[in-house]
Amino acid sequence: GAGVSQSPSNKVTEKGKDVELRCDPISGHTALYWYRQSLGQGLEFLIYFQGNSAPDKSGLPSDRFSAERTGGSVSTLTIQRTQQEDSAVYLCASSPDPTYTYEQYFGPGTRLTVT
Amino acid sequence: AQSVAQPEDQVNVAEGNPLTVKCTYSVSGNPYLFWYVQYPNRGLQFLLKYITGDNLVKGSYGFEAEFNKSQTSFHLKKPSALVSDSALYFCALSGTGRRALTFGSGTRLQVQP
Numbered sequence: 001g002a003g004v005s006q007s008p009s010n011k012v013t014e015k016g017k018d019v020e021l022r023c024d025p026i027s028g029h030t031a032l033y034w035y036r037q038s039l040g041q042g043l044e045f046l047i048y049f050q051g052n053s054a055p056d057k058s059g060l061p062s063d064r065f066s067a068e069r070t071g072g073s074v075s076t077l078t079i080q081r082t083q084q085e086d087s088a089v090y091l092c093a094s095s096p097d098p099t100y101t102y103e104q105y106f107g108p109g110t111r112l113t114v115t
Numbered sequence: 116a117q118s119v120a121q122p123e124d125q126v127n128v129a130e131g132n133p134l135t136v137k138c139t140y141s142v143s144g145n146p147y148l149f150w151y152v153q154y155p156n157r158g159l160q161f162l163l164k165y166i167t168g169d170n171l172v173k174g175s176y177g178f179e180a181e182f183n184k185s186q187t188s189f190h191l192k193k194p195s196a197l198v199s200d201s202a203l204y205f206c207a208l209s210g211t212g213r214r215a216l217t218f219g220s221g222t223r224l225q226v227q228p
Binding site: 035042 | 218220
């Protein structure tokens, strides 16, 4: 079946502009995660959605970052007033079960470059 | 706070030889441990997990991992390496109260023909 998809695959933006990154999880998966992968920081958790519950935003690095998940499916990660340190690969993952024990399925990522 | 350590940035092994990629962890309560592999310009691909039960876990592509509670380790192993195993490997942890994964820094595995 279809895996997690993300768009765009690459995004180049100028410093100070806003960007939106999209994630389509696997159909039926209730849990959705955003992570960031960068050379200096490795793989970092950003935000987690589970069903209709309030998201866990504890990993967002600043208030320039926000995310929403519409209808329990598609999610959009928005970065406002981008900075060069925001350059990274943004990975989305989904899981069919919100417990701690279930593996997550990752999308191919969006490579963001801020010039 | 929970953490994962992968002490080796890179592991080099000859094709056909056994390989080990090391991982240690720290967490309060029960650990739920995972290994993922990342090929160039690709997302992370799940290999195997330890939740409970048998300390030796078998996963995809002939990989296995051994959970050792006393040493807080979860090393990834394969009896006979292939050139196609060359990739970036991540150990990850989730635990009670934190569903998101905490990742190690990654280990690059290079298998030489």
